[in-house]
Amino acid sequence: MLRSDSNKVGSVGPVHPDRRTTHPKESSTVSDIVWPVDYLPGTTDNYVSNEIIVAGLSAVQVWPQLAQPLLWPGYYRNAGEIVFHDGAGPELGAGVRFRFTTFGFPVEAEVTECQPPAPGRPARMAWHGWVEGDGDDRLDVHHAWLFEDLPGGRVRILTQETQIGGPARQLAATQPNPMLNAHQEWIEGLAGSARQML
Numbered sequence: 001m002l003r004s005d006s007n008k009v010g011s012v013g014p015v016h017p018d019r020r021t022t023h024p025k026e027s028s029t030v031s032d033i034v035w036p037v038d039y040l041p042g043t044t045d046n047y048v049s050n051e052i053i054v055a056g057l058s059a060v061q062v063w064p065q066l067a068q069p070l071l072w073p074g075y076y077r078n079a080g081e082i083v084f085h086d087g088a089g090p091e092l093g094a095g096v097r098f099r100f101t102t103f104g105f106p107v108e109a110e111v112t113e114c115q116p117p118a119p120g121r122p123a124r125m126a127w128h129g130w131v132e133g134d135g136d137d138r139l140d141v142h143h144a145w146l147f148e149d150l151p152g153g154r155v156r157i158l159t160q161e162t163q164i165g166g167p168a169r170q171l172a173a174t175q176p177n178p179m180l181n182a183h184q185e186w187i188e189g190l191a192g193s194a195r196q197m198l
Contacts, residue, residue, distance in 0.1 A: 031122045031148050033160050034113065039142035041160070045168035049160040050183040054191045057155045059117035059147035062194045066125055066145055067092050067116070069100060075189035078102050078182045092125065103178065105131045105139065105167065113144070122148035122156075136166030157187050 041047040065071055070090050072079040084090070085097035092098070094114045100107055109129040117123035126144035133139065141163045148156040161179065163171065171179050 031146055033144040033146060033158070034124070034126070035144075035162070036112075036128075036142055039162040039164070041162055044162040044164050046163040046172035046177075046179065047161070048177060048180040048183055049158070050180065050187050051156065051158045052187050052191060053150065053154055053156050054195075055152070055154050056198075057191060057194055058153075059123045059149050059155055061197065062147050062155055062157060062190060063117050063123050064197075065190045065193045066147075067114075069098060071193065072100070072186075075193040076186045078185070081106070092127075103171070103182070107131055107139075107141075109143075112142075117147060117149070122146050131165075131167065133165075139163060139165040139167040141168075155191075157191060159183055159187055 035041065041049075065075070068091050069079070069082045072082065079100055079102050081099070081101040083099045085099070088096045089098065092111050092114060094111055096111045096114075098109055098111075100109070107129045108131070109127040111125070111127045113124050113126035115121070115124040124144070124146055126142065129139075129141040129143060131137075131139040141161055143161040144159070146156070146158040148158070150156055161183065163179075171177065
């Protein structure tokens with residue numbers, strides 16, 4: 001017998017007996033982004049999170065589309081003028097410094113986390129990015145990505161970014177949030193580009 005306490009906070013009502021909450025071979029646990037303390041969501045000036053789950057792709061197939069920034073402009077119109085520093089590139093790795101333009105800002109960046117996909121663990125990429133400026137004109141960001149294989153030949157693509165500074169407050173106050181919409185275009189373009197490589 002199903003029971004529903006519809007007067008309780010958080011109640012979702014009765015659950016159909018044929019509806020499972022998880023796939024039989026799937027845990028209900030998914031991985032999270034690892035955040036530096038200063039960039040913890042909810043403590044910064046702007047934060048967005050975008051996620052898609054795509055059938056027919058794997059983390060291994062998606063990874064090169066992010067790890068090779070020179071590919072970004074081919075599927076994401078908000079990234080360009082990509083330059084690697086110190087003889088690095090064309091692939092991102094831990095400690096790699098690079099620059100790109102996004103939202104009209106010339107962003108300097110350094111990779112702070114790089115874990116390529118491997119069986120049984122999600123792929124992770126993160127960078128600290130900054131736009132030079134004095135006082136309120138400076139922008140600092142932590143942009144993190146997670147690619148996680150799921151049962152049934154699916155991949156979870158998650159990107160989250162926190163920002164600190166005057167430009168971040170301006171983006172957060174704009175409705176709809178341009179960063180939220182642009183990052184959705186980025187993850188969908190990334191998945192589409194990976195699918196074209198099959």
